[in-house]
Amino acid sequence: MSLKIPEHVAIIMDGNGRWARKRGLPRIAGHYKGAEVAEDIVEFAIELGIKHLTLFAFSTENWNRPKGEVEALFELLRRYLQTKKDKLYKLGIRVRFIGRRDRINKELVKLMQEIEEESKKFKNLFLNLAVDYGGRDDILRAVKKAVKLQREEITEELFSSLLDLSCSPDPDLLIRTAGEKRISNFLLWNLAYTELYFSETLWPDFSREEFLKALEDFSRRKRKFGRVLDE
Numbered sequence: 001m002s003l004k005i006p007e008h009v010a011i012i013m014d015g016n017g018r019w020a021r022k023r024g025l026p027r028i029a030g031h032y033k034g035a036e037v038a039e040d041i042v043e044f045a046i047e048l049g050i051k052h053l054t055l056f057a058f059s060t061e062n063w064n065r066p067k068g069e070v071e072a073l074f075e076l077l078r079r080y081l082q083t084k085k086d087k088l089y090k091l092g093i094r095v096r097f098i099g100r101r102d103r104i105n106k107e108l109v110k111l112m113q114e115i116e117e118e119s120k121k122f123k124n125l126f127l128n129l130a131v132d133y134g135g136r137d138d139i140l141r142a143v144k145k146a147v148k149l150q151r152e153e154i155t156e157e158l159f160s161s162l163l164d165l166s167c168s169p170d171p172d173l174l175i176r177t178a179g180e181k182r183i184s185n186f187l188l189w190n191l192a193y194t195e196l197y198f199s200e201t202l203w204p205d206f207s208r209e210e211f212l213k214a215l216e217d218f219s220r221r222k223r224k225f226g227r228v229l230d231e
Contacts, residue, residue, distance in 0.1 A: 092125070098130050
């Protein structure tokens with residue numbers, strides 16, 4: 001079977017806390033290990049020829065976690081971006097952040113904007129990092145923009161352009177790790193025809209081999225988009 005490479009893969013990176021708990025480690029240790037895995041999967045995506053990769057890093061609901069964990073997560077993100085940005089540029093990755101920015105530390109927002117600006121000329125991979133992102137919040141913010149327009153102007157295509165992920169085509173494949181079988185308020189509009197793949201593997205244990213399993217499963221599927229296909 002030849003491997004079909006999706007243009008856009010989205011990943012819900014779940015299971016960091018459970019991975020740490022199994023090892024008697026603090027939850028943040030799982031997040032640090034998960035960041036290492038994300039870095040490797042990003043590099044592998046480039047090798048495979050995937051053009052768009054969207055990673056769910058922090059949801060609008062994650063604010064409900066203990067304050068110490070939230071602060072540690074944002075410190076991990078800041079440290080990762082600061083220390084890895086040159087590597088991202090060297091790999092030819094354009095980085096874009098989707099989600100709200102009004103609740104994030106201003107210094108981190110400044111760093112995010114700097115990376116978006118400095119990487120905008122690169123085209124090897126379009127990496128979308130979802131930070132303080134929620135699908136309902138995304139749609140609500142788009143509606144608030146749309147109500148300022150004339151009713152006749154509002155089409156499906158125009159509404160899509162008001163969403164955070166307007167910078168990329170809709171995902172072809174969504175991978176969620178750690179055995180949960182739900183999309184957890186992620187890219188609700190954009191996942192309309194996306195193929196879903198659920199892995200039992202906790203994100204810190206997710207490997208290139210596991211990623212290939214997801215792509216092999218995707219390659220066996222016939223995407224109909226509402227049409228009738230000949231068997």
